Amino acid sequence: MKADLAACYGQERLPRYTSYPTAPHFSDTVGPEEYARWLAAIPQHATASLYLHVPFCRSMCWYCGCHTTVARRAEPIAVYEAALRCEVELIARRLDRRMKVSHIHFGGGTPTIMAPESFTDLIGAIRQSFFVLSSAEIAIEIDPRTLTGAVIDALALGGVNRASLGVQSFDPVVQYAINRVQSFDETAAAADNLRRAGISALNFDLIYGLPHQTIASCLDTVRRCLELRPERFAVFGYAHVPTFKKHQRKIQDDWLPDSVERYNQACAIANALKEAGYIQIGLDHFALPSDDMAIALREGSLHRNFQGYTTDDSTVLLGFGASAIGQLPQGYVQNEVRISAYSDAIASGKLATAKGYALTEDDRLRAEIIERIMCDFSVDLGAICARHGSGANAMLDSTPRLKELVSDGVVKLDGTSLKVAENSRFLVRSVAAAFDAHLDQSKRLHSRAV
Structure with a gap:
């Protein structure tokens, strides 16, 4: 199995x-x-x-x-x-x-x-x-x-x-x-x-x-x-x-x-x-x-x-430093990747930020869900969604990938509480990915799930 x-x-x-x-x-x-x-x-x-x-x-x-x-x-x-x-x-x-x-x-x-x-x-x-x-x-x-x-x-x-x-x-x-x-x-x-x-x-x-x-x-x-x-x-x-x-x-x-x-x-x-x-x-x-x-x-x-x-x-x-990523309550920032571009910015007294991402409320909700899955192999969707003013059932409806994971026995779902099966923990990234609303845009850039 x-x-x-x-x-x-x-x-x-x-x-x-x-x-x-x-x-x-x-x-x-x-x-x-x-x-x-x-x-x-x-x-x-x-x-x-x-x-x-x-x-x-x-x-x-x-x-x-x-x-x-x-x-x-x-x-x-x-x-x-x-x-x-x-x-x-x-x-x-x-x-x-x-x-x-x-x-x-x-x-x-x-x-x-x-x-x-x-x-x-x-x-x-x-x-x-x-x-x-x-x-x-x-x-x-x-x-x-x-x-x-x-x-x-x-x-x-x-x-x-x-x-x-x-x-x-x-x-x-x-x-x-x-x-x-x-x-x-x-x-x-x-x-x-x-x-x-x-x-x-x-x-x-x-x-x-x-x-x-x-x-x-x-x-x-x-x-x-x-x-x-x-x-x-x-x-x-x-x-x-x-x-x-x-x-x-x-x-x-x-x-x-x-x-x-x-x-x-x-x-x-x-x-x-x-x-x-x-x-x-x-x-x-x-x-x-x-x-x-x-x-x-x-x-x-x-x-x-x-x-x-x-x-x-x-x-x-x-x-x-060059390529370094920071995280603030508002979102993420990343410095210039090239050492020369980074050094030039700092030498001129400027922040070396090259790109970043401003978090939305949906991002914050999904980030907390994904973090708990990755850390605990389980998550109380009801409690987290309530803290973010959202509904757990709506979140579940927006994750079609989850149904396949449940069907294959990777995930056990009890109401709005989710738990990764003990013998499937090696697939925790696959479970987290079920809640990733941005995944399809970046799949080719990542490593294999196993």
Whole structure:
């Protein structure tokens, strides 16, 4: 039954629903002027989260779907870091106050590609422009292959308390096929050195569905990772979109597993992690029972944003850097994707907003429904629709895709309460998509559902 469902629904290309509507629906109808107005309207008591994008790596991993480029010299990185500091100060001036900050996330690319003194300058600029709460989570994404002791010291000095280490796979056949050769010893050294520096909350990122990957190699990677006992795992399915990411053309289609094999790999990883004591969080995260994310799941306070599952409940996410996306109560904004265009805008003292999306009331209603489905595998449509002044039955009537999911046993519907069947949770994106009023316009841009 599960294999049949994976074959039936798995080929469909669907969003990961880290936002709703998703980024392909952003347009230049929202630009710097609109963003400035939205910033000015943020309530005085609001607390923000910050995302800073560093679009540089030492080499290109061929599976990568991020906005990043290869930088072998220090100068472009230093110039970009200076632009980030300027943007932080520019946004703070627009806010006209030191806004409280509860979460900071450095993403990429490889944020730890910055020189230690550059990172120190950047985190100093953030603390000067914003009031970073003593309880704030400060997280950074790390490539263990290039992490140095000096960088670790700078991270610890800057208050970083969570680190996400890219692992993907320890299978050498897979590593050569994706141009990311990384030994277990490199990964273990990075984890040990971070913990010794006081950065004890570690996340490991794994990927299934990679070229030449097998269930056995997935399980071997998990087994090695468990020796290091990170607090969290994020387990993503490889998104093969060579039309939009040209370096992915180095990965041949016939090297990739089909939907059923991808499903079996995902299940094998999930079962191994759960047997090792980790709690499954939504679609693709796993956490130890004592971790904040596992606690949020138990308390029903889990959320989802552009970094995936999160404990962050802020309604204000400020994005900094080329291609960075921000979220405000009014909608979404995205900076210029090209580094040169971004830097030119910031150098001229202007907001670098290139596009965005202004939310409608229907968008807000559907966004809340989709978030609860993605986080809880269930949703009380009646309660949510009532909060938005809408009727649950009208919502159900507007989702013809749901009828097929109910018929196939993927979803159980009790009045206006919806629950994803236990053995069909791997299709949660398909369930969320039933409530996506914009889906048909962007299907080709997304990864396979399984």
